[in-house]
Amino acid sequence: MLTLACAVCGGGPDPARGSYIVMSIIISLLPLAMLGGILAWVIISARAAEAAPQKTDDGGLPS
Amino acid sequence: MSSTATPEASGHSHDDGHGHDGHAHGHAEQNFFLKYFWSTDHKIIGFQYLFTGMFMALIGGFAVYAFRMQIAFPGMSVPGYGRVTATDYNALVTTHGSVMIFWVAMPVLIAALGNYLIPLMIGADDMVFPRLNRLSYQLFLLSIVVLIASFFVQGGAFGGAWTSYPPLSAKPEYNLTPLGAPMWLVAVALEFAAFLLGGINFVTTLMNSRAPGMKMFDVPIVIWMIVIASILFMASVGPLVAGAIMLLFDQTVGTGFFDPKKGGDPVLWQHLFWFFGHPEVYVVLLPAMGIVAEVITTFSRKKLFAYKTVIYTAVGTGALSFFVWAHHQFIAGIDPRMANIFSVTTLLISIPVAEMVFVYIATLFGGSIRLTTPMLWALAFIGEFLLGGVTGIFLGSSGADIYFHDTYFVIAHFHYTFFPIAFIAVFAAVTYWFPKMFGKYMNEAWGKVHFWGTIIPFNFIFIPLFLLGARGDHRRIYDYTHFPDLMKPGMQDLRVLATLSLVVLLAFQVVFLVNYFYSAFKGPKAEANPWKANTLEWQAPSPPPHGNFPEGLPTVYRGPYEYSHPDRQDDHWPQNSPS
Amino acid sequence: MISKYVDSVATFSGDIDHLIWVITAIVGFWFLLAEAVFFYLIIRYAARDGVRAQYVAGEDPKEKRWVAVPHYLTLAFDVWIIFSAISVWQEVKQTMPQADETVRVIAQQWAWTFIHPGADGQLDTADDIRLVDELHVEKGKTIHFELQSRDVLHSFSVPVFRLKQDVIPGRTIRGWFKTTQAGAYDIQCTEICGIGHAIMPARIIIESPEDHAAWLLSQTPATAALTTPTTQTGGMP
């Protein structure tokens, strides 16, 4: 046997359990952190765009 | 990325992929192949996904018919299939599960409705990346080709269940499908790539292509839901793709990522799989919830109760869904202490979902409810999904899951969620947007026949399965006669009842298909806004032409659910109506 | 509720049944209440000529109460369920009472091998009793089991104990049960393990102390005659 087969059960030796718990937390939080970052960036950009005069917005559309 | 990614190209794009055909009259000259197969029009791509999804539903439905008949009448030759052997049975179960989730629920709820509705409902003429969109459908079609081809290769289709747990799925000597298993995996991976591209399109389109005046909180709930679901999908699919690549290497090259004899760990796959697998439930649930919001507000002439709360609960559900995956593994050999944590998070996720359902029920209060076919489907979604939701509490509670895990109770539970999601809500959507899609009406009377012919057998399939699960029937068994405790009096009768109800349910789908396709060609002509709805797609002609809004893109003045406003004579107030 | 149909023969199976009963009562009440309100609203507010729908935004806290209060109640009941569930879980899976006997359960495609410790009460000795698809235990004894797999995932499930535990190749998973009633019951594999998944049933035979002693005696001379079950696939270690 090369590795303990229960590396991901959390019941293994301390290093395996520790890294399992740390990796679980990281992998769960990572998507939220990244999406939160994108969202924050979009909101900040939107605020900045609203503050600046809107050159790209076309007002000449028939409604 | 794509060379269509410029703001200019992302505008009104008529090109057929070669850039020489950029004008409004151009598409009339396109031949059938270019128009319907090579199109970049979001509506055509939506239809392609919808019809492909319907076709795959027939395959999934046929698979369930064959294996349920085997359970009810073991050893009998199934009419239309023949004898179901143990190998066949496993392959059919796997096919049913993976097809219904990956090739029916996902393409119809996310891709078909997302493609069709997002540009129309936010008042845009097309997606931001039209050619990426076409590529997405082509990849999806390729995944289907690979999947269907795997039925006919030597050894037959993969039979290791849609969860594909190694080592069973990793080695041909265990699963006896040397080609079926890798092909299944490749098909799933291709399908994910397709939806990844689609999802990118949805999110970007919502962000950057909204009609003038449309704020984020003027966006209809169904669009919010599809986009949140797409984001959820994109953020959760990575680990599963990583796992799929590792499993593919295990199957073909001989690595040992999941092989304990080579230093791997079979439970690792389960983590990677369920890290995606649980958010996936919400990926399909949220669009279904969105459809219901549109339909019940229209047919009860009510403003949606607490619009923002619905969005916040959807976001909350999505965020929480990253923390619940291990509840699929309570008894899979993970540390028992982990079960306590995941039991708590699992029950917590019931709160936003329950709140969403409460909001919908509250929306009915004080309404003027018309029970049209789409409304019946939408209401049935709430009624049936409630049972699916509350039975989830049994399985999320670690102590009770020890008994219920892998029994028919689980099957009944998730079919009470997935059937309302993938069929009831989809029927609501298909009947509700039918006049918009085809400019014709569907037949109401036959629509109601189909409704009752689906809802009643549905309950008669799965309530017996709850009872069987509570009595210990476990999953994926092709013949229960080997288990004396599972052949007690009455149990086989329940299995037969469930199977016969399934046959009735499947038979009634013919009513739908005939009604759908007949009405699409021969139905009475529908006006642009037959339901007197507020959202923008109803302000376009039916069916919308290429470019969607021939009079120019609409300007939005208010939110999507201003029904029965006290200051107005009309009981609807379109989003783009200036006053 | 469940014991009406499936015997309850372990010390903890009654607790699991009780937990299931508690959850059924709580969610059943809420389910029926929600459905009742739901159907009432559909009937009460059916479209009538000349009656216009009300305009309720649902943003006012006074209106929001209708959703917020049920939502806090959901939370409160969730907490109740979580505590009940975790206490049962801890009893079954997180505590290991002192063992009277330890048996080894080896799963493979598609058979169970049960290694009983024999007369001396020790595994891995000459008098171990090795049986295929049949597990003998003495009523009232606390039994520890060691689960091992030779090939793929299996799951050791005894419905009358309400007990289930996956078996993972490369590992030994331990658990326990204590029986309360004699009889013969199913042991099932509940994790799909290949085409023979349905032909992997075994029986657990719970015997009174006298019967168990008699069985033990009858098995002892035969120990040497029994060998490992035949291999059915090429994937053996």
Place this chain on the structure above:
Amino acid sequence: MDATLDPARSPAPTPRTRRQVVPSAVLGTLFFVVAEVMLFSGMISAFTISKAGALPGMWPMPGQPRLPAEATALNTVLLLLSGVVLFVSQRLFQKKSPVAHWVTLAAWALGASFVALQGVEWTALLASGLTLTSSPLGSFFYLIVGGHALHAVGALLALGWAWLQMARGKLSPGFFFGTQTFWYFVVLMWPVIYARVYF
């Protein structure tokens, strides 16, 4: 808007630029990058856990070569440098500087030399007995580093195309910004992989 119009007769809406809060290409690429980061974090977490679960003295397996962490440090510097150079080239591109495309080419060359050096390193490792199936370390090494190399090659192709178009003066900003975003992902993913896998 009453819609009894004949769709075939109706004029197409005038092409318009929409108000993009952030460029569509960048936003789309960013969401793609989120999925890619999750892909790599899935692989890296699997690797980390498997490594932590190894029995003492079994990682790397006896008889298997160690990874050339020192030689790869040079590679890492090259790749990071290419990210910086690309950032400079974007600034120049926005200022419509005539030398912008040369700077882009420099970034491309730095990235390409990273891939080339990686290839040299792989050949040496394969020759010394570390293969995909030789040990868990080998499997994970080729999976993760190979996955990154594929992304690097794909990004280099796109970047090369961007350079070509820029030199011809026909580059669309959207394509450039999207490619750039993706290249930053490739660059920034690498130190994480390097730190986790090589040590």
